[in-house]
Amino acid sequence: MNADLPIDFAALLAKSPNPYVLIDRDLTIVWMNDAYLAATGRRREDILGQGMFQAFPSDPASESHRSLESSFSRVLRTGEVDELALIRYDIANPSGEMDTRFWSATHTPVHDDAGTVRYILQHTVDVTELHGLRRLRDEAGVFERAGAIQARNLDLAEERDRFRAYFEQAPGFVAVLAGSRHVFLMANAAYHRLVGGREIIGKSVLDALPEVADQGFVGILDKVRAERKTYLGERAEVLLRTEGSEELSSRFLNFAYQPIMGNGQVEAILVQGHDVTEEVAAEEAQKLLINELNHRVKNTLAIVQGLAAQSFRKLENGNEALHAFDARLKALAAAHSLLTERNWEPAQLADTVRSAVEATVGTDISRFTLSGPDMTLTPQTGVSLAMVLHELSTNAIKYGALSVDDGQVTVDWTTEAEQDACVLTIDWRESGGPRVAQPTRRGFGTRLIERGLSAEGENKVTLDFHPDGLQCHFVMRIEGRSR
Known part of the structure; x- marks a missing residue:
């Protein structure tokens, strides 16, 4: 046969005894051969240019409609051949009545020069008569098994598609590395953005991201694979090449290398994390x-x-x-200074109390008993409380329990959660010091103690000049705070 002989494949398909129909991306019928018209009992002019579901109507909620539509969608999405081993799809006969029909269909993508699916070629076979023989083949169960297999395949395909959708939309970057060379099997959109949009699937980490080799990350992957233990990286600095450039940019990542086990071996490593740069x-x-x-x-x-x-x-x-x-x-x-150490974040109550007292009394902190549940204080509340505790400590040194060798001070507090607020109760009690008398005048220190927390919520301060020792009881209702 002459290899240079031109072949008209369209003519060959047109004369083929097998039914073929060609539809575009909108599922519009653009061509069919005579065998297809014979199998469906239609005329060319009646269906040419019509949508597939217009030419052959069906209930959109039916299994028939959904199976056929899903098959077309998979071909357009994946660019790969899709098969329907057995599908019931009833069509109207010449008298307008619906005939029960069973088909076996293969949907083949036809790509353009850019690799995009432009058409779908459907090869369909009417297997209604074969299906009618199923009662004679109950023992073999050919059709039942075919239907069950197809149903399972459809379920698996849908589950795979859902997984891919979840994987792609994960808020952090995710990738799966296989084998001792750590070859990329999967990587979501966030991971591709992280590495500058480079083509990495099917490549090893060393080949796809050569700049990370000298930074020790390949060695960490080797260790995870050898020891079968998860590795956690926190704010790890990574130098990565940006898209379209050979320059390296610094990124900070929180990530985990998680070994994936199979048959007692590490089959792959799951990489997941967040860019916290x-x-x-x-x-x-x-x-x-x-x-x-x-x-x-x-x-x-x-x-x-x-x-x-x-x-x-x-x-x-x-x-x-x-x-x-x-x-x-x-x-x-x-x-x-206490707030600066914490970058002006809310300070802990216990730290604030101890720091304020110790800054005033020094080594005499051993004569204090401090107790109570911890909670966080806003910076403004922390400063105000420290000033009040300083005044109480100074007064104890000059006139109260700390002015003698045996004096003691107890500071305890409780917290009670209310709706959208927290009630903090603090009690200062001195003992073992000189007898206390009611002062004849109120000095600046007393006024500061009574008013020093007035800017913080709804507060109440009570000073009791008890003969056995000064007692101070104050209650702070701090909006928006809880234990």
Whole structure:
């Protein structure tokens, strides 16, 4: 046979005894051969240019309609051949009545030069008569098994499609690496974005992402595979090549390498994580701002301290007043330092109490009993509470329990959650000190204790100058806080 002889494949299909029909991406019939017209009992002019479901109507909710439509969708989505081993699809006969018909169909994609599915070629065979013989073949169960297999295949295909959809839409990056060379089997959209949109499927990590080799990540994957243990990376810095460029950019990642076991061996490694580069950058910027704020606060306090020293020097008993004022400034500075260490985030109640007391009494902190459940305080509440505790501690040193060797101080607190708020109750109780008498005048320290927390919610302060020792009871209702 002459190999150069031109062959008209359209003519060959037109003369084929097998039924063929060609539909476009919109499922519109654009061509069919005579065998197809004979099998369906239709005329060319009646169905040419019509949609497949217009030419052969069916209930959209029926299994027949859904099976055929799903098969077409899979071909358009995957670009691969799809088969329907057995499908019941009733069609109208020439008299307009619906005939029960069974078919076996193969749907083959026809691609254009760009690789896009442009048409679907359907090869369909009427197997109604064969299906009618199923009663004679009950023992063999050919049709039942074929139907069951097709149903299982359809379920598996739908489950696979759902899994792929979930995988692609995962908020973090996900990939699956197989074998000792860590070849990419799967990677979702977030992972592709992370690596600059590079083609990585089917390639090893070393080939797909050569820049990570010298950064130790391939070695970590080898260790996970050898030891069969999950590896967790937290804010790990990775240098990755950006899309369309050879330059490396720094990214910070939280990720996990999870071994996937099969038959007692590591078959693959699941990579999953989140890009936290922006979060790390924001925290670094916040630290810079907080350090600058702390520096300026300390400078301001130093200036105030200098102004106070000049002002009090000219007053009678100025040294004593300056000492008290200076102590209050140091207490305020200590409260700011505690917040700076925590980047001005909410501070823990127990830390605030201990820090404020210890900054004032020093080693005499051993004479304190501190107890109560922990909770978080806003920065403003923490500073206010520290100032109040400083005044109470100073008073205990000068006049109260800490002015003698055997005196003790108990500070305990309770919290009670309310709707959209937390009620904090703190009790300060001194014992073992000199007998206490009601003061004849109220000084600045007393006023600060009573009003120092007034800016924080609904507060109530009670000072009891009990003969056995000063007692202070205050209740703070802090909106929007809970234990």
